[in-house]
Amino acid sequence: MEDIQRIKRIVSGLYDQYGDISWWPGDSDEVIIGAILTQQTRWENVEKALEILRKQNISSVEQINRTDAGKIEDAIRCTGFYRVKTRRLKELARFITESFGSVSEMSSHEDNDLRKGLLSVNGVGEETADSILCYGFGRCSFVIDAYTERICRCAGVKAGKKDLKALFEAAIPCENNKYRLVHAHIVEFSKEYCVKKRCEECWIKNLEE
DNA sequence: GACCAGGTCCTTG
DNA sequence: CAAGGACATGGT
Numbered sequence: 681m682e683d684i685q686r687i688k689r690i691v692s693g694l695y696d697q698y699g700d701i702s703w704w705p706g707d708s709d710e711v712i713i714g715a716i717l718t719q720q721t722r723w724e725n726v727e728k729a730l731e732i733l734r735k736q737n738i739s740s741v742e743q744i745n746r747t748d749a750g751k752i753e754d755a756i757r758c759t760g761f762y763r764v765k766t767r768r769l770k771e772l773a774r775f776i777t778e779s780f781g782s783v784s785e786m787s788s789h790e791d792n793d794l795r796k797g798l799l800s801v802n803g804v805g806e807e808t809a810d811s812i813l814c815y816g817f818g819r820c821s822f823v824i825d826a827y828t829e830r831i832c833r834c835a836g837v838k839a840g841k842k843d844l845k846a847l848f849e850a851a852i853p854c855e856n857n858k859y860r861l862v863h864a865h866i867v868e869f870s871k872e873y874c875v876k877k878r879c880e881e882c883w884i885k886n887l888e889e
Numbered sequence: 890g891a892c893c894a895g896g897t898c899c900t901t902g
Numbered sequence: 903c904a905a906g907g908a909c910a911t912g913g914t
Contacts, residue, residue, distance in 0.1 A: 704895090719896040725912065726895090760894085760911040768897085805897050825895055867895055875893090 681888065683837045687851040689887045690835055694865035703864035704815045706730075708783050709740040711816030712776075715808045716768050717759045729756040741783050744773040768803030775801045791819045810845075814863070820854040823863045827870035834874070835884045 706714065710730060717726045732755045733739040738747050752766045759765065779797060780786045786794060791813060798809040806824065813821035824844050832844060839847055852858050873882045 715895095718894095720894060720909090721896090721911085722894050722913075758911065761896090761909045762911080764897085764909050803897065807896065811895080823895085827895070863895085870895090 681836075683839050683847055684851055686835050686837050686887050687832070687847055690831065690884060691848075691851060691862055691865075693883060694862065694869055698865050698868060700861065701864055701868070703860060703867075704811075706815075708786070708816040712741060712772065712783070712812055713739065713744065713769060715811045715816070716765055716772065716803065717756060718811075719765070719808065720761065721759045725759045729759045732756075741773045741776050744769050745777055764803070768801075772798075772801050772804060787817060791821055794819075795821065806845075814856065814859050818856045820849070820852075820856055820859050822848040822852065822859055824848070825863075825867070827874065828863075828866050830874055831866055831870060831884055834879075834882070835887055 704711065704714070713733065714726055714730060717729055730739065733752075736751070736755055737743055738752060738755060744752065749766050749770060752769060753762050756762050756765055756769075775797070776783060776786065780789065789797075794813060794817065795809050798804050798812060799806070804812075810821045810823040813819040814823055822845055824841065828844060828848075829841050832839070837844075837847075848862070852862055869884075873879065873884075879885070
């Protein structure tokens with residue numbers, strides 16, 4: 681079976697299993713901040729940090745620009761890597777302000793402009809950039825993470841990690857809600873089966889028939 | 890106590 | 903280019 685076909689089956693199987701779920705809600709500013717905070721970190725800890733940031737009025741890009749690094753570090757400590765993440769938040773916020781003016785002004789730019797810009801910031805890799813595009817700006821930019829790769833390996837997809845983004849984008853109709861849903865499904869499925877090593881119960885490895 | 894989490898960057902070979 | 907380490911806290 682072709683890779684693309686396998687991926688389509690994964691996508692529809694996941695939808696059958698989980699249906700419509702709400703995942704990573706929040707305005708553009710919070711998604712941008714959360715995208716940095718969630719790097720290599722459990723989402724529950726990110727939520728705690730976001731709550732603290734909200735209470736302290738540091739939950740927008742503009743406020744990140746204005747707030748002392750030390751104060752941000754304290755607020756996001758529970759997400760780990762808090763010094764690097766503070767530096768990344770600062771650099772990203774400064775970049776956004778300097779090259780776009782503001783978060784709302786980013787909306788008028790094309791996906792590719794935004795993506796290239798985001799990727800030029802130290803600390804923003806592909807997954808972070810695509811998360812911001814998909815969940816923060818409603819674009820059709822598919823997020824590939826470690827789980828996606830794992831599931832694809834498990835399903836017998838031959839393409840390497842680098843090619844997965846293009847494959848998923850070819851397999852999914854370009855509707856933002858589908859994009860966010862599929863990525864969400866992959867994460868939920870992975871936590872439920874791969875992480876808990878319940879591989880015997882996993883249908884992904886039997887896509888053939 | 891060991892091991893991992895919704896990554897990314899930097900250094901080495 | 904691939905592999906290995908650093909970044910750090912919190913949960914199982």
